[in-house]
Amino acid sequence: MKSIAVFSLKGGVGKTTAAVNLAHAAATSGGRRTLLWDLDSQAAATLLLRAAPGARAKARAALAGDQPIDSLIEPTAHPNLSLLPADRSLRRLEGDLARADRGGTIRRHLKALAPRFDRILIDSPPGRSTLATELFRAVDLLLVPSIPAPLSAAAEAALADELGRLGKAAPPVLLFWNMADRRRLLHRTLLDARPERIAIPSAAAVEAMTARRAPIAAFAARSPVARSFASLWSAVEMALLRS
Ligand SMILES: Nc1ncnc2c1ncn2[C@@H]1O[C@H](COP(=O)(O)OP(=O)(O)OP(=O)(O)O)[C@@H](O)[C@H]1O
Ligand SMILES: [Mg+2]
Secondary structure (H helix, E strand, O other), X not given: OEEXXXXXXXXXXXXXXXXXXXXXXXXXXXXXXXXXXXOOOOOHHHHHHOOOOOOXXXXXXXXXXXXXXXXXXXXXXXXXXXXXXXXXXXXXXXXXXXXXXXXOHHHHHHHHHXXXXXXXXXXXXXXOOHHHHHHHHHOOEEEEEEOOOOOHHHHHHHHHHXXXXXXXXXXXXXXXXXXXXXXXXXXXXXXXXXXXOOEEEOOHHHHHHHHHOOOHHHOOOXXXXXXXXXXXXXXXXXXXXXX
């Protein structure tokens, strides 16, 4: 099993969008037994993938070990893709993790889930937190979206700094552009400065995900943005080979 956390210090840059579309790519075109683990109490990824109305809030209790985390896993409408849903109880997870005598909660749960899955994608809330540090120490790859903007380099440097403090415990990082618009000079300049980085275009199909409650490839498989996510998934698999 390989685990990938979609993370960024900034909010609203496309973490949830990427987590859902990449999990779908892993499960369908990649044929991997895939789990999307929603660790954000906003539960946006859960909303997009959940096949049936959710149960009562209990994710926090399961994470704290009161209940096996397996029992929360739900099937989705997509082959090979399962969901470990978030709910509002996760608002208090940060306090639980900070109070725990030793870290490693996320790592332990990932280990327990490993026999059932080939790929686990984690959607996380933005910013520095105890959860973020736990994720850094637990996952095989950190996938980081960044919107082409003058300050994106500063945010990337801040994250590199954060990870640098973990030394060898830090995971490899794969950065990608999101909401890229080549018609804009600034975007073109930033994109051309990093030709190796995959760019997900700004696209109406992404916004349609909410109304459809589905990954883009499930309703607009031939769109450029769906193809970009497929390329990004290939890049993730390549990065995992090197990790
Ligand atoms: N490539 C894109 N093209 C157009 N809209 C996009 C694109 N990527 C994301 N969006 C839109 O931008 C908004 C934020 O995206 P998303 O929820 O994925 O970000 P996030 O990083 O998970 O946010 P948060 O930090 O709040 O969890 C959403 O409304 C989403 O539909
Ligand atoms: Mg999100």
